[in-house]
Amino acid sequence: MTPVLDVQGLAYAYPDGHQALFGVDLHVHQGERVALLGPNGAGKTTLVLHLNGILTAGAGSVSVSGLPVGKEHLREIRRRVGVVFQDPDDQLFLGSVRQDVAFGPANLGVRGAELDARVMTALDQVGMADYADRPPHHLSFGQRRRVAVATVLAMQPEVLVLDEPSSNLDPASRRELADILRSLDVTVLMVTHDLPYALELCPRSVVLSDGVVVADGATYDVLTDDTLMAAHRLELPFGFDPRTVVRTPH
Numbered sequence: 001m002t003p004v005l006d007v008q009g010l011a012y013a014y015p016d017g018h019q020a021l022f023g024v025d026l027h028v029h030q031g032e033r034v035a036l037l038g039p040n041g042a043g044k045t046t047l048v049l050h051l052n053g054i055l056t057a058g059a060g061s062v063s064v065s066g067l068p069v070g071k072e073h074l075r076e077i078r079r080r081v082g083v084v085f086q087d088p089d090d091q092l093f094l095g096s097v098r099q100d101v102a103f104g105p106a107n108l109g110v111r112g113a114e115l116d117a118r119v120m121t122a123l124d125q126v127g128m129a130d131y132a133d134r135p136p137h138h139l140s141f142g143q144r145r146r147v148a149v150a151t152v153l154a155m156q157p158e159v160l161v162l163d164e165p166s167s168n169l170d171p172a173s174r175r176e177l178a179d180i181l182r183s184l185d186v187t188v189l190m191v192t193h194d195l196p197y198a199l200e201l202c203p204r205s206v207v208l209s210d211g212v213v214v215a216d217g218a219t220y221d222v223l224t225d226d227t228l229m230a231a232h233r234l235e236l237p238f239g240f241d242p243r244t245v246v247r248t249p250h
């Protein structure tokens, strides 16, 4: 089966010469939820920016459901790969929630009743349908993050990429977002430093360190590999022991 995300031998140096990725391989199949872990500066954001063509591969290749990421397919690639950035305000800039969620599909030519339906379905999926006519800047941070997820879902992406989805959320909002993500029928790649969140949501984790994949396996196995964790500056929160967590079925 063709992977939804197929990254092969991806290497990238920034224009100042800093080499951020050294031959990264990553294959994600339809329906998987994968956490991308690693210390600060590991190259996670650099990798994510290659998935929808914001950066283009120095060497190696990236394709999405068989379509190579490159200038010629950028529009379709950006429909297939929806990236939810860490700061929801990067994605919300219009006068109402409805307008912000409609923006992407309208740009793809969706109009009228179909556009309205897309918007309301996406808002329903994140529990924000009642806020459609509110200005985004009147919402709480947690609500704005959910609307940012809806702006991407309205594009009907094949893969949802989330950058630090749990950051700045209170415990209830964090849990609610986890419930939402679990309920979606979409492939997920989640960049996170929140290791308990990775364990809760993602059966599989990939660890990037100094631009190289150093582990790829079951999240539980990664988080309980003390040598691996210490070698790559991954630390569990004080008192959190994956071995004693009662895990809900994914």
Ligand SMILES: Nc1ncnc2c1ncn2[C@@H]1O[C@H](COP(=O)(O)OP(=O)(O)OP(=O)(O)O)[C@@H](O)[C@H]1O
Residues within 6 Å of the ligand: 014, 015, 016, 018, 019, 020, 038, 039, 040, 041, 042, 043, 044, 045, 046, 047
């Ligand atoms: N625009 C840039 N120009 C030069 N070097 C950069 C640029 N952006 C990032 N880097 C460098 O590339 C490396 C990888 O950075 P990246 O932001 O991808 O890491 P990250 O794993 O996402 O880190 P964090 O967890 O802190 O967000 C770092 O050493 C960083 O300093």
